[in-house]
Amino acid sequence: MVVEEQIVAMKSDFFKALAHPTRVRILERLARNGEEVCVCELIEDLGVEQSNLSQHLSILRKQHIITSTKVGLKVMYRIKYPEVLTIMEKVQKILAQQFQEGEALMRHLADR
Amino acid sequence: MVVEEQIVAMKSDFFKALAHPTRVRILERLARNGEEVCVCELIEDLGVEQSNLSQHLSILRKQHIITSTKVGLKVMYRIKYPEVLTIMEKVQKILAQQFQEGEALMRHLADR
DNA sequence: CAACTATTTAATAATATTATAATATATTTT
DNA sequence: AAAATATATTATAATATTATTAAATAGTTG
Structure with a gap:
């Protein structure tokens, strides 16, 4: 389709x-x-x-x-659309979880 | 900062x-x-x-x-991350609203 | 271990995105 | 209506993303 x-x-x-x-x-x-x-x-x-x-x-x-x-x-x-705010919050939340796993910032600084 | x-x-x-x-x-x-x-x-x-x-x-x-x-x-x-699913749903919802306003598909087909 | 299967990586040419600079538009003020 | 202000648009060179092709890994089976 x-x-x-x-x-x-x-x-x-x-x-x-x-x-x-x-x-x-x-x-x-x-x-x-x-x-x-x-x-x-x-x-x-x-x-x-x-x-x-x-x-x-x-x-x-x-x-x-x-x-x-x-x-x-x-x-x-x-x-x-207020949904845009929700989306931004969810991304923030995902990043926060990645930080807890120690993945986020180091990876970001490293591999680009 | x-x-x-x-x-x-x-x-x-x-x-x-x-x-x-x-x-x-x-x-x-x-x-x-x-x-x-x-x-x-x-x-x-x-x-x-x-x-x-x-x-x-x-x-x-x-x-x-x-x-x-x-x-x-x-x-x-x-x-x-399950939040990714939420994000996808929210986007879907925003597009649905845009459709209701008659903006979405026509615009998409038109101006690109 | 050689052939095979599933997937990843690398190289590259085509296309898209971006920041900058210059110009244009629209409203307000004088 | 000219000058000033706020914002948008256009052109363009630099950079990034993409699909394709070819080559490389890594497990599996005979």
């Missing part, structure tokens, strides 16, 4: 959208505030180039993981 | 490991069985080249998302 393949592709696209440090940091920043955060504040907090941040926001927007509203000159972003 | 950055990198590496259709399919196949599945069966079910599959398994192994045990000639794989 061809639709099944499309859905799998959508899932991997979803994960691909999360698969970059800057985008993880964007989501964690948006998660912390709970409410809307403007791009200008993200630039400040994450300390990345404006253009680069904008591209990462664009990738998250395309997957509809975040949405934006324009307020005057500013654009406010927020996480669209 | 430098450790924070390492952790963010680990999270994005985790997502990167899930960010490929074949690897999503591997996990869904392992999730279905619940128990161990050998490589030979994955080749059959997913219909991918043996060598290519092995590389994808390697990527999932490096992130300790799956583990393997050797039984005779065969290598049996299984999902290591």
Whole structure:
């Protein structure tokens, strides 16, 4: 069935959208505030180039993981689906378990 | 703090490991069985080249998302952390919501 | 131990992602 | 309406990921 393949592709696209440090940091920043955060504040907090941040926001927007509203000159972003937060928590939990097993950080530092 | 950055990198590496259709399919196949599945069966079910599959398994192994045990000639794989299943379910749920909003499949087919 | 089976690893060419730099758009202020 | 501000888009060179092919391991069976 061809639709099944499309859905799998959508899932991997979803994960691909999360698969970059800057985008993880964007989501964690948006998660912390709970409410809307403007791009200008993200630039400040994450300390990345404006253009680069904008591209990462664009990738998250395309997957509809975040949405934006324009307020005057500013654009406010927020996480669209609360499930995204759950996913972030679960990853945190998996890493925590890996730490307990003494695998995580050492491996990460070593083999890349 | 430098450790924070390492952790963010680990999270994005985790997502990167899930960010490929074949690897999503591997996990869904392992999730279905619940128990161990050998490589030979994955080749059959997913219909991918043996060598290519092995590389994808390697990527999932490096992130300790799956583990393997050797039984005779065969290598049996299984999902290591149940949280991975939760994550897959949440993604499914997000996509389902996007479908309800009529956004998902059309967008996916359109803009890539 | 030689042939066989199951799987992994290595090399590589094609493709995709990324950061940077430059430019464009849209809103506000003067 | 020109200047200023906030953000987005485009082009591109550097880097990373991928599928394919070929070769290497490691167990098993005769």
